[in-house]
Amino acid sequence: MARRVLPGFGLSLGYTLAYLGLIVFLPLAALAVKASGIGMAGLWKTISAPPVLAALRLSFGAALLSAVINAAVGLLVAWVLVRYTFPGRRLVDALVDLPFALPTAVAGIALTALYAPNGWIGSWLAPFGIKVAFTSLGVLVAMIFVGFPFVVRTLQPVLEALDRDVEEAATSLGASRLQTFVRVLFPLLLPALLTGFALALARAVGEYGSVIFIAGNIPMKSEILPLVIVKQLEQFKYADAAAVGVVMLVLSFLLLLAISLLQRWSRRWAER
Amino acid sequence: MTIAITHLSRRFAEFRALDDVSLSIAPGEFVALLGPSGSGKTTLLRILAGLDFPDSGELTQDGRDLLRVSARDRGVGLVFQHYALFRHMTVFENVAFGLRVRPRARRPSKAEIADRVDRLIKRVQLDGLAQRYPAQLSGGQRQRVALARALAIEPGLLLLDEPFGALDAQVRISLRRWLRHLHEELHLTTVFVTHDQEEALELADRVVVMNRGRIEQVGTPEEIYQQPATPFVFEFIGKSNKLPVRIQNGRLVAGDQRLDADGLDGAADAGAIAYVRPEHLALTPTPLESGWRATVRHIYLAGSIAHVELDVPSLGQSLEAELGGEEAQRRALQPGAAVTVQPRHLTVFPIDGKTGEPDPERRRVAHPRYGQAALARWR
Amino acid sequence: MAAVVSAAPLRRHRPIGRRLVHGLLIGVALGFLLLFLLLPLAAVFVEALRKGLGTYVAAIVHPEALAAIELTLLVAVIAVPLNTVFGVAAAWAMTHFDFRGKALLGALIDLPFSVSPVVSGLIYVLLFGAQGWFGPWLQAHDIKLIFAVPGLVLATIFVTLPFVARELIPLMQAQGSDEEEAARVLGASGWQIFFRVTLPNIRWALLYGVLLCNARAMGEFGAVSVVSGHIRGLTNTLPLHVEILYNDYNYAGAFAVASLLALLALVTLCLKTFLEWRYGSELAARAPRGH
């Protein structure tokens, strides 16, 4: 006999499901079916082809590294933004979202211009024999750029909500600043840090626009996985493209699952 | 406009928020739903308002099935536990809302709406605050806006969920008197939820005591206080002493005492729980044959009443007694003083052999008889 | 939060080491932000104007650039309202009702965020492309979705689908259904409840979501690049036009067009910061800058 009190259940849910079904579910099903068309063996053959494997390694390796760097720098930036006051803090805070707002193609050509051997930064690094643009290092730089806001934005609210008394209690119990941070604050921040890390990782793995300009796209060296898909599409190898697409999708699902588990875990203190 | 609630049950997953609740509410009645937190009061109120639906049971109004009527059409005035004022609307707009959303055919004219809202705002004593937003009001003022908003649609039934819950003691008392007047003036049928027994006993024509989704007792405030029907009501309302006793051959065995008592005729022998109100314990410094020997542990005066805490070795527990402050002085009750304690009025719940719980169905009220001689000396 | 400036006035002196650490941390953080975020932005404008204002203007008023601007606006004008309506409907369903599979639905709404843009484009190619599920049927009826404007719109809708819903769901969850229920008891109809009670309470969060949705819709590159076919003047949005110019070694032109997109990003950031500053409490349930 349970009934809905507020109106619009059928309409809103129906619309939501229909829309999601058409926009998200149907196309994903097409991908799954297309990929399954070549069978498990075919799938394996496609992704174990050396260029694909190399791209897979580069995409995940660079993404992982960029996420680690972003976690460290993001923690620092979030800390500075929340805990310290300095002139222009608001401006800096707004700036953090720039990678979200700046179209990736624009970021891509801008980064390339900066890190090219004759660019503002590239010309400084060239004398040391460091080449960024058109190498896998360039891929890393672009991934750091696009993934940067995630860690800061997930940590900030948690840091703000942290009660100062926890730290004060630790201090009054005789802990040093460093001990307080390592033993008290860090465990409290860890879930949010990991969530931000996973989000940055997911974004970096899938990133396309900003990377392809700076990467140089040398097969086996600086070619990322999404580019492999694009190339396969250009050669009309739809099934292969679908196979690689499915692999990427499954990996991002796993990441998504990890994020939601993390978020549940991080709420375990809050529930009461 | 009699509202009949019959065998209403509401489960949330496996949890029974309402468990076979039946109640009827007469026109013009002022009913209080009283119970501890989580006892299902809000759930019942929400079902009355059409904001929730039971899993089984019926709800009718003069024979009409209310469960088929949506919240929108029930014409019930509901004041939410946390008011639920529209925070982006002024006081005036909040109160006018129910009139403004009527279908054009039934909607009063603008001038009429303004007029009615103004009158309501005056009635709830918010003159001059009509253009404020809820955030700019005090708790008591918000409460009255919520009330005016509910009254604007001229409801036949007014439901209030802990209307004074968030207010301080002073404001509570003045507001509840005012609410009672309003109820009488407007000839409303009012159901209000509270967990404050004083409020319920002072305001209501009838009190419904709820516990764990069930109705424990329904009655006038006097009945509820004087003749609690269940152990729960005894413990929840007023103060009482709880004693383990035995019924034996029509007598009451408690500690070292074997009390002759009226009201136990034909009661089977059994263990039982007895409740005694503090004012039903008589104290005397004179050692008597019947009555428990006790020592005064602590005594304090609250206004004209003296509260006495007693150690009773033969019961192995302490008892609380109350008597007039002057009487206490006259009897020279001091901490450490030895006294005799005689219960005058006990309510006894025999323990059910199967469940091991006190059984409200077999409740007895016992008035112990003490020897005439003893009584004479005592007075 | 004013730890450095306004800490306990009674404290006579602050350890010099502590101050040094603060300064160092701030310095490193700001240095990174400057080097990594601000410098690329500056580079866009510097490169765009390197060949002078004349070249800049010429690149922007070039017919192909204008066509790209027009197409970008068209795509956004279709995709953003659709996703806005979707976001509102989804938030209404998710926050006012209990039903089975709600958590799954929430995950599905978020899904496009974690799908690579290229895969987002790919799935539409596989669905509507020449070799896709509906390919033969579409060809038979002479309908072109892929390598045409409808494909761009679809891919953009997919990529920007979660933005509005993501803003609204946590906010409406935090606000609860009390006010809506109060309106219901007072006799309001469904649309009356929505327009008079719900919408005023969520308007700034809605605007915020629309803003982000729009920025992404206009700036999306990967997904539209896969479905566009890069037909100049026909299926090139602004970001795709940037790529084409860049690959033609027309750097000044590419950066000139890119500077338009960078401006869009700056405007979005400004509006977003303004909304957060002015209406922060009404966006409050949103993660970033809480209470």
Ligand SMILES: Nc1ncnc2c1ncn2[C@@H]1O[C@H](COP(=O)(O)OP(=O)(O)OP(=O)(O)O)[C@@H](O)[C@H]1O
């Ligand atoms: N939507 C719900 N889902 C699950 N359980 C619920 C729900 N609403 C109420 N309950 C449970 O039902 C029981 C009765 O709740 P109800 O709100 O009626 O209590 P109450 O008597 O009004 O308490 P209080 O005095 O604290 O307001 C509670 O234990 C509560 O946890």
Ligand SMILES: [Mg+2]
């Ligand atoms: Mg309640």
